[in-house]
Amino acid sequence: MTVVIACAVGVVYAVSLLLLLRGSLWQLLLGLALLSHGANLLIFAGGGLVLGSPPLVAEGAVGPMAGSVDPLPQALILTAIVIAFAVLAFALVLGLCAGEAGGTDDLEPYGGERG
Amino acid sequence: MSDSIVVAPILIPLLTAIAGSLGWGRARFQCTIGVAGALALLVAAVALFVRVHDTGVLAIQVGNWPAPYGITLVADLLSALMLVVTAVVGLAVAAYATTEIDDRSLAAGFFPFFHVLLLGVCGAFLTGDLFNLYVWFEVMLLASFVLLASGGGRRALTSSVTYVTLNLLASVFFLTAVGVLYGEVGSLNLADLAGKLRTPGALEASRPVAMLLLVAFGIKAGLFPVFFWLPASYPTAGFAVSALFAGLLTKVGVYALIRVFTLLFPLSETGLAPLFLAVAAATMASGVLAAASQGHVRRILSFHIVSQIGYMMMGLALATPLALASAIFYVLHHIVTKTNLFLVSGLIERAGGGEELARLGGFGARRAGLAVLFAIPALSLAGMPPLSGFFAKLFLIRAALDVEAFVSVAVALGVGLLTLFSMTKIWNQAFWKPAPEAHGAQPRSLRGAAVGASAALAVVTVALGLGAEALWSVSQSAAQQLLDPSDYLRTVLESRP
Numbered sequence: 001m002t003v004v005i006a007c008a009v010g011v012v013y014a015v016s017l018l019l020l021l022r023g024s025l026w027q028l029l030l031g032l033a034l035l036s037h038g039a040n041l042l043i044f045a046g047g048g049l050v051l052g053s054p055p056l057v058a059e060g061a062v063g064p065m066a067g068s069v070d071p072l073p074q075a076l077i078l079t080a081i082v083i084a085f086a087v088l089a090f091a092l093v094l095g096l097c098a099g100e101a102g103g104t105d106d107l108e109p110y111g112g113e114r115g
Numbered sequence: 116m117s118d119s120i121v122v123a124p125i126l127i128p129l130l131t132a133i134a135g136s137l138g139w140g141r142a143r144f145q146c147t148i149g150v151a152g153a154l155a156l157l158v159a160a161v162a163l164f165v166r167v168h169d170t171g172v173l174a175i176q177v178g179n180w181p182a183p184y185g186i187t188l189v190a191d192l193l194s195a196l197m198l199v200v201t202a203v204v205g206l207a208v209a210a211y212a213t214t215e216i217d218d219r220s221l222a223a224g225f226f227p228f229f230h231v232l233l234l235g236v237c238g239a240f241l242t243g244d245l246f247n248l249y250v251w252f253e254v255m256l257l258a259s260f261v262l263l264a265s266g267g268g269r270r271a272l273t274s275s276v277t278y279v280t281l282n283l284l285a286s287v288f289f290l291t292a293v294g295v296l297y298g299e300v301g302s303l304n305l306a307d308l309a310g311k312l313r314t315p316g317a318l319e320a321s322r323p324v325a326m327l328l329l330v331a332f333g334i335k336a337g338l339f340p341v342f343f344w345l346p347a348s349y350p351t352a353g354f355a356v357s358a359l360f361a362g363l364l365t366k367v368g369v370y371a372l373i374r375v376f377t378l379l380f381p382l383s384e385t386g387l388a389p390l391f392l393a394v395a396a397a398t399m400a401s402g403v404l405a406a407a408s409q410g411h412v413r414r415i416l417s418f419h420i421v422s423q424i425g426y427m428m429m430g431l432a433l434a435t436p437l438a439l440a441s442a443i444f445y446v447l448h449h450i451v452t453k454t455n456l457f458l459v460s461g462l463i464e465r466a467g468g469g470e471e472l473a474r475l476g477g478f479g480a481r482r483a484g485l486a487v488l489f490a491i492p493a494l495s496l497a498g499m500p501p502l503s504g505f506f507a508k509l510f511l512i513r514a515a516l517d518v519e520a521f522v523s524v525a526v527a528l529g530v531g532l533l534t535l536f537s538m539t540k541i542w543n544q545a546f547w548k549p550a551p552e553a554h555g556a557q558p559r560s561l562r563g564a565a566v567g568a569s570a571a572l573a574v575v576t577v578a579l580g581l582g583a584e585a586l587w588s589v590s591q592s593a594a595q596q597l598l599d600p601s602d603y604l605r606t607v608l609e610s611r612p
Contacts, residue, residue, distance in 0.1 A: 020284070025276070032283050039290040046298025073297065076246055080290060083253045087286075090257060091279055094264055098276050101269045110276040 005045040012038035023107045029088075029095045036084035040077045047073030118175050120166060121188045123159035124198050125241060127152060128234035135227040142221040146213040149226030153209040156233065157202035164195040168589070172596070172606040174243065182608050183304035187243035191603055192593035193443060194240045197370055200447050201240070203575060204362045204454040205233050211458050211568035212355040215465075220353065223265055232258035232359065239367050243607055245296065245303045248371065249289050252335070256282050259364060262356045263348060271351040281344035285334035292327035299324070306607035309378050309600060318385055325380045325387065332375070336368030338428060339397040342421045346405070349420075350413040350470075354461030357413060361420055362454030366446055369427050373442065377597040382434040391432030392523055399425030399530040406537050412460045412470045412545070415537055416453070419496065422530055423449050429523055430511050437517060440594035441510035444587060448495070448503040448579055455492040455572035462488065462569060463545055465559050472541065477550030485561070486546050491573040493542065495580070497535035503579035510587065 012034060019031030047070045055064040055071040064071075102109050131152025138144035167173055167190050176185035190198075209229065216225050235255025242248050259282075264275040297303055299321055300311050312318055330341070337345045345365070349357045382388045402422025409415045427449070430442025460470065466482055467475040479486050495502035508531055515524045579586060596602060 020280070028276075028280060032280065035284070035287045036290070039287050039294060042291055043294035043297065046294045048298070070301075073294075076293070076297070076303075079246075079250065083250065087253065087257060087283065090260055091283070094260065094272075094275065094279060097264070098272050101272045107276075110273045 001049050002045060009038055009042045009045060012041060025095055025099055025105045025107055028107065029091055032091055033088050040080050043073050043077050118173050120163050121173050121175050121190050121241060124156060124163060124237040125234060127156045127159055128230040128237060132227045132230040135230065136224065139224060140222045142218045145221050145226045149229060150209045150213060152230055153206040157206050160198040160202040163190055164199050167192055167195040172602050174606045183302050183307035186247060187304055187607055188241045189243035189607055190241055191596050193597060196447060196593060197240045198237060200450050201236055201363060204450055207568040207572050208355050208359045211565050214562040214564045215355055215461055228258045228261050236363050236367055240370060243305050245293055245305060249293060252286060259360060263352050274348045274351045277344050278348035281334055285331045288327055288331035292324045292331060296321065296324045305378055306604045309604060312379055325385060328375055332368045332371045336372060337365045337421045337424050338394055339401050345421060346414060346417040349417045350411065354457065358454045358457035361457045362450045365420060365424055366450055369424060369446055373431055376431060378600055388432055388434060391428060395425045395428035395432050396523055396526045398428060399526055403530045403533040407533060410472045412463060412541060415541060416456050416460060419534060419537060420453060426511060426527060429527065433514055433518055433520060435514055435518055436594050436598055438514035439597060440590040441514050443590040443593050444510055445507040448507045451572055451575050452492045452495045452504060455569055458569045459489045462561055462565060465561060472544035474551060475545040476548045479546040488569050488573055491576055493538040495576045497538050498531045501580045503576050506580060506583040
């Protein structure tokens with residue numbers, strides 16, 4: 001199970017880095033969107049994968065039952081997803097405006113100041 | 116309860132940003148709120164510094180959960196010093212912006228985003244938790260994206276693609292490091308992590324995380340070889356925005372490097388010091404050499420940010436108490452000086468109608484005041500006595516000589532000389548040579564608030580030079596806290612909500 005997720009993380013990272021390096025504005029934005037999902041999946045896997053044992057606190061107990069999954073990575077991912085969503089929304093609008101200003105999907109003219 | 120002053124530097128910019136956005140579109144109102152908020156932040160930062168200086172590390176657990184589960188805010192001397200200098204340049208840039216930012220940008224929410232940026236910077240300095248550091252980085256970045264893209268027209272829009280991409284990439288590196296570290300060690304609270312990483316074998320196992328963090332913070336700080344986004348984007352932003360970025364953003368990366376590589380992965384124990392020294396030397400040299408070939412005021416200054424980051428990195432890499440103290444001193448000096456140079460470049464553009472050195476000239480005779488305003492931070496950056504930059508370099512080089520890092524000393528001295536060359540180039544071209552033939556752009560008169568803000572920072576630079584001894588002793592205490600974090604650890608882990 002962990003191996004499958006680990007491979008999936010690797011594939012997502014590889015695909016998004018490939019997209020970033022393609023030299024096209026829209027593929028760059030897609031790459032950025034995908035990359036954050038890869039990181040989220042990695043945190044999810046890093047927290048340890050346990051099947052069918054939600055971190056519930058039994059009545060009268062002070063902590064979750066022994067052997068249940070660690071809830072913290074999921075809280076981290078939730079935060080990271082919200083942030084990534086906001087950043088992606090901004091990046092898409094920026095890409096749209098920059099694409100109009102630059103007039104091309106080719107990334108070469110977007111390098112900014114050149115020495 | 117009295118420890119809750121730790122929250123003030125986060126709450127004040129937040130409330131200012133909210134208050135500012137209530138008056139959306141009203142330029143005068145925005146300016147008043149913006150400057151008042153920056154002033155309040157300065158007062159709070161100084162109060163916090165005095166408390167930390169008198170009583171030691173302060174920490175609170177937001178949300179009433181004890182460490183290491185809660186949201187920890189910690190202020191040690193390094194954080195407090197960074198907050199004070201952030202507030203100083205924040206106030207200066209806010210005052211500068213009241214006249215230099217056009218009404219359209221003001222109406223589009225310059226000041227609310229400005230304060231959100233300060234919020235992210237202050238949060239990053241105060242947080243005691245690696246994941247929250249990521250969140251504060253994102254707050255800061257998103258505000259900087261908006262400020263960069265909205266301020267400077269078409270060119271800023273296209274060049275901000277580079278800035279956004281590289282910074283998001285750095286964020287993902289950071290998040291990956293956070294995920295792997297949590298998987299390995301099971302905590303993200305800095306104080307808790309520091310304890311857990313001290314167990315045998317833990318540091319060796321976490322070395323990949325250390326490298327990921329080095330790359331992530333290195334991109335943000337502008338280290339060799341990942342600094343290219345910086346000179347590509349800063350010169351295209353508005354002057355006030357680029358001054359704020361130049362002073363603060365890369366230094367948050369440097370702060371994160373200092374914090375992580377003293378508290379979590381001390382360089383003496385991880386064996387990364389030679390790598391850090393090499394990166395520092397390459398950063399110093401490549402920045403200054405690239406600057407030497409430029410003919411545009413802010414492009415020269417942007418490459419100099421990179422080379423100056425190398426000096427701070429060198430202090431961190433040497434990792435002795437003296438070297439660390441000089442790195443802290445260097446950061447503080449650099450924030451003030453660099454912000455001021457970017458503010459002055461705005462004044463030069465205004466007075467001369469452009470930023471290309473070939474088109475400028477004759478300010479020495481016509482604008483003696485402007486010449487003084489440029490000369491003070493420029494000479495300080497190059498390290499001339501008695502200005503703050505001289506002492507920063509002096510302490511750093513003495514620390515390097517103590518551990519016989521002669522190659523680093525040679526590079527640092529050579530780069531210092533080339534920095535002086537670059538500053539002399541701007542001086543010769545803009546101030547000394549006669550004004551070139553008219554080229555269409557009309558010079559405009561300078562305005563009081565902008566000149567005042569720049570003059571105030573020049574006074575701070577001179578004061579840091581004349582009062583170097585006091586700042587040096589505080590920097591040494593801050594370095595001492597970093598190298599012996601027992602007070603930090605005890606305060607965080609034992610503080611009750």
